Amino acid sequence: MEPYDLWYWAEIPGRGEFVRLALEAKSIPYRDRARAEGSAALAKDMTRPRAEPPFAPPYLVCGDLCIAQVAAILLHLARRHELAPAERLDFANQLQLTISDAVAEAHNVHHPVATGLRYEEQKAEAARAAEAFRNERIPKFLGYFERILSQGGPWLLGEAWSYPDLSLFQLIEGLNYAFPRRMRSLAGDFPLTFALRDRVHAMPELADYLASDRRIGFSEDGIFRHYPELDPG
């Protein structure tokens, strides 16, 4: 088959990583265009006339297909490449959307005022936002996934992995990076969710990818950022 073109900022894992993990775990051929050609090529591609234009990266292009929004991309890939059982796609989508909400909230912690401003311009607001996120929101999200896993498991949809598992892994990885002290203090309360992170990390389907330089590390340019003052422990 013709490879997909994935368009996402070259320098950060960000939201593109949720798509990459799904493509890699199923060995679906794709070209990571902005990583090959630079983020300027992405900015240029965004202005290209299209019948169904994306609002923002990431987006996936294949022939006439152009699809944006992580949850929509993953649902499309899931149908086409069996990334979740056909009869569980509604629930897979719902789980992915809840993960997306958590990702957006994690970003808002260091950018509570405006995405267009730098962290240094909103540090005071971020400190207040981080406290609420650490104390209320992280346990609420983890508690939800723990409840699901406690009803069956060992994967979110039961006996076999599906794309929301990959996304939950990336969410936990991001939270571990951004809030290491808080996450260590919570690990004992959500053992099944933390075990799921380990289970995805050990997937043979991901071994090559996770060890490769295609896997981009977290940094203070991305969604999940480690600012020690936001994770005082």
Place this chain on the structure above:
Amino acid sequence: MEPYDLWYWAEIPGRGEFVRLALEAKSIPYRDRARAEGSAALAKDMTRPRAEPPFAPPYLVCGDLCIAQVAAILLHLARRHELAPAERLDFANQLQLTISDAVAEAHNVHHPVATGLRYEEQKAEAARAAEAFRNERIPKFLGYFERILSQGGPWLLGEAWSYPDLSLFQLIEGLNYAFPRRMRSLAGDFPLTFALRDRVHAMPELADYLASDRRIGFSEDGIFRHYPELDPG
């Protein structure tokens, strides 16, 4: 058919309204459970054991089905009740997710620090967030929908209305309520998008509903809130 049970907070339009508009526009039978029984009944229902539990309202129940997350609910309804052409569901879903992002950002304006705190506890942060939202984000979102509509129209998917039109209507209504000065100043720049709002408002399929007391008005308890200091004009 058995009516759907919609569960959402009784006092606000909120995210439940995006589901209500779709149900009403297709005359799909449903019971608005928390409006009939009170929000305490919703809080109780949330704790009920379920194979696929919701993270948060709104959620829709019908027999064995329980589905949460607005975009997932609407996609499910669209497939079952022809709320969008089958071959355009990916794009409809993408549009809905972009509308959902705008809705979340509109909420963050008055709650930039924490959902669990009151507006009065984060007014200073909200003032800064509102400035960026008014100046940068509202035009960016409206510009995206204007681009789509300028490529065809008069509806987002072309010749016939589909569920993202209903949601875009509700988004514009909410922004008109929360930021009336700013939205008046932008109307001339995005004529197709504002005309779409009028077109949905005039849909015969919605006439009864919009005139009924099933339609809940905006208020300062909801997602879209009018605080004059956040819309100085």
